[in-house]
Amino acid sequence: MPELPEVETIRRDLEKKILGKRIFKVEVKDQRSLQGKSVAKFKKELIGNEFIDIDRRGKLLIFKFSLPSGEGNEGCVKRASKFLLIHLKMTGQLLYMTRDSDNMMQVTAGGHSDKKINLKLPNSHTRIIFEFFDKSKLYFNDLRVFGYLKIVDEKKLREIEAKFGVEPLSLGLTLGLILGIMKNKKTNIKAFLLNQKNIAGIGNIYADEICFASGIRPSRKLDSLSDEEKRRIFKNTRKILKLAVEKRGTTFNNYRDSDGNQGNFIKYLKVFDRQGEECKQCGGIIKKTRVAGRGTHYCPTCQR
Numbered sequence: 001m002p003e004l005p006e007v008e009t010i011r012r013d014l015e016k017k018i019l020g021k022r023i024f025k026v027e028v029k030d031q032r033s034l035q036g037k038s039v040a041k042f043k044k045e046l047i048g049n050e051f052i053d054i055d056r057r058g059k060l061l062i063f064k065f066s067l068p069s070g071e072g073n074e075g076c077v078k079r080a081s082k083f084l085l086i087h088l089k090m091t092g093q094l095l096y097m098t099r100d101s102d103n104m105m106q107v108t109a110g111g112h113s114d115k116k117i118n119l120k121l122p123n124s125h126t127r128i129i130f131e132f133f134d135k136s137k138l139y140f141n142d143l144r145v146f147g148y149l150k151i152v153d154e155k156k157l158r159e160i161e162a163k164f165g166v167e168p169l170s171l172g173l174t175l176g177l178i179l180g181i182m183k184n185k186k187t188n189i190k191a192f193l194l195n196q197k198n199i200a201g202i203g204n205i206y207a208d209e210i211c212f213a214s215g216i217r218p219s220r221k222l223d224s225l226s227d228e229e230k231r232r233i234f235k236n237t238r239k240i241l242k243l244a245v246e247k248r249g250t251t252f253n254n255y256r257d258s259d260g261n262q263g264n265f266i267k268y269l270k271v272f273d274r275q276g277e278e279c280k281q282c283g284g285i286i287k288k289t290r291v292a293g294r295g296t297h298y299c300p301t302c303q304r
Helices: 004-018 039-046 154-161 175-182 189-194 204-213 227-246
Strands: 023-028 053-057 060-071 077-087 092-099 105-111 126-132 137-142 148-153 287-291 294-298
Touching (some): 077 154, 175 227, 189 294
Antiparallel strands (some): 092 105, 126 137, 287 294
């Protein structure tokens, strides 16, 4: 599943490509990818409008557009904000296609797939297609059909956002806040990091890397951690996620950013997916176990 660094990379790239482009046509090839509205209502709210902002909350992409909502003062048409929510889940992709001056198709991709990215579009994994007035297209592909698209109003968006914890790269994440969230919790540190109600956007890859950088085994209970160990968790959460965004995410299962390139953070991984290999820090062997229901990687020597 794409985690915060991968989703943030896709958000930034699509922001450069599709903002301000009016939607000419929406094709729903698989209704299972829609939540909350009929196909007809989904199309009606989007066609003729344009995305005016792209935000992110945790792993959730938020595309803002607006709809006429009647007449205001002096006959001016008021506009009500609406939001298209897109969650890629396990295998979702957003593929953006343009045509160059010779009318040749150029495809850029963002997302994950269990198979090699198929640049012949549409294909059997294509669920939704957005066509803009300039003939460029945005494809939502999803092999396992776990991802979803959903249109909500501002009130519903705020309700959804309220279910997420603090954004780890925001100024709102402070040591005091982390200590407060951890207080009186009996869970292990891996489960704490994965819980989106605590900190938004961290998944399996980065939880393992944060624990390694902090010298703490993922199975350790929160109430067993010293204040210094909690401080290291706070520091390394920000440090690792920031670096991962700078390196455009981690490539697994053929993830690509929106320029079709692999994420470079894979070169910086210390434990994730390295079971049986030597630890880059001590030379010991990286182990794999199961913590919080997820495959978990750690160094028995470096992590206590």
